[in-house]
Amino acid sequence: MILLATCSFCNRDAVYVRRYSGERLCVGCFIRSIEKKVRRTVSRFTMFRPDEHIAVALSGGKDSVSLLHVLGTIEDAFPHASVSAILIDEGVAGYRREAIEVAEESCTQLGIPLHIYSFSDLYGRSLDEIADASKGRGGLSVCSYCGVLRRKALNVAAKDLHASKLALAHNLDDEAQSMMLSLLRGDLVGLARVRPVLEKAEGFVQRVKPFCEILETEIAFYAQVTGVRFQHRPCPYKETSMRSDVRRFITLLEDKHPGMTYGLYHSLRKIQANLEGLDAKEGLQLCQICGEPSSGTICRACQSLHDLGLTTAPST
Ligand SMILES: [Zn+2]
Numbered sequence: 620m621i622l623l624a625t626c627s628f629c630n631r632d633a634v635y636v637r638r639y640s641g642e643r644l645c646v647g648c649f650i651r652s653i654e655k656k657v658r659r660t661v662s663r664f665t666m667f668r669p670d671e672h673i674a675v676a677l678s679g680g681k682d683s684v685s686l687l688h689v690l691g692t693i694e695d696a697f698p699h700a701s702v703s704a705i706l707i708d709e710g711v712a713g714y715r716r717e718a719i720e721v722a723e724e725s726c727t728q729l730g731i732p733l734h735i736y737s738f739s740d741l742y743g744r745s746l747d748e749i750a751d752a753s754k755g756r757g758g759l760s761v762c763s764y765c766g767v768l769r770r771k772a773l774n775v776a777a778k779d780l781h782a783s784k785l786a787l788a789h790n791l792d793d794e795a796q797s798m799m800l801s802l803l804r805g806d807l808v809g810l811a812r813v814r815p816v817l818e819k820a821e822g823f824v825q826r827v828k829p830f831c832e833i834l835e836t837e838i839a840f841y842a843q844v845t846g847v848r849f850q851h852r853p854c855p856y857k858e859t860s861m862r863s864d865v866r867r868f869i870t871l872l873e874d875k876h877p878g879m880t881y882g883l884y885h886s887l888r889k890i891q892a893n894l895e896g897l898d899a900k901e902g903l904q905l906c907q908i909c910g911e912p913s914s915g916t917i918c919r920a921c922q923s924l925h926d927l928g929l930t931t932a933p934s935t
């Protein structure tokens with residue numbers, strides 16, 4: 620760690636320069652600043668009530684493990700709230716094992732119960748089997764199938780645990796990228812739907828994003844200085860997509876012009892304000908196969924498995 624003179628808030632040695640504000644922070648002040656920012660986001664968007672049961676979607680990566688730690692810390696101030704963690708084991712040989720170990724370690728350390736749900740149990744197929752079935756079909760990428768199946772799995776798991784909120788670790792960069800992608804694709808409904816608190820809808824556990832105003836680099840530094848253990852290796856199915864190009868573009872601009880990501884994020888949020896109502900999930904029905912909420916008669920998860928010639932296991 621390089622020492623950078625004195626902390627702007629106390630007399631300790633600074634270890635981090637917040638380039639967009641010019642603040643120099645010591646380890647303690649940096650950690651407190653992140654936790655304070657999350658508290659502020661949580662209260663500004665009224666993400667949680669004091670008696671909430673919050674399920675954290677834990678992947679084992681730096682963002683979700685850090686979120687678990689921050690929420691575990693904030694929870695101490697709310698004796699009637701509870702936090703649990705959900706890990707979706709997609710079934711990727713040689714990859715998920717490490718994430719499960721990381722998740723178990725963090726949950727034990729924080730005294731948070733960990734619940735693991737697998738694609739094999741929920742869908743009767745692992746992601747490896749789904750990847751094999753998708754070969755040469757010219758349909759969606761493995762990553763896209765996984766995204767659809769993970770989203771449903773998290774909702775099924777959160778309902779199974781009677782959670783009242785599902786906390787996702789999407790950070791400021793993720794949110795700016797998602798909005799930018801929708802904008803570039805001319806998808807205003809998609810743009811309207813990227814929100815800190817997702818629209819309430821029947822059959823869905825409401826999703827919230829307490830990290831939506833924190834830069835990815837700051838979460839990475841938080842994980843480093845708090846000693847949080849996380850999985851570094853990306854999923855072997857991770858693809859280079861249009862999102863990667865948008866990510867590179869925003870990272871380049873942020874590097875040259877610190878604070879630009881905040882600027883972009885807040886401008887897009889202002890545009891969203893004029894799209895009020897577009898994000899409403901109207902016309903939701905129950906999937907005829909699994910009973911989960913769906914915009915059509917069959918949900919996207921069941922449709923994907925059907926398209927691949929894979930039957931679904933009956934859902935609980
Ligand atoms: Zn300090």
Ligand SMILES: [Zn+2]
Binds near residue numbers: 907
């Ligand atoms: Zn379905």
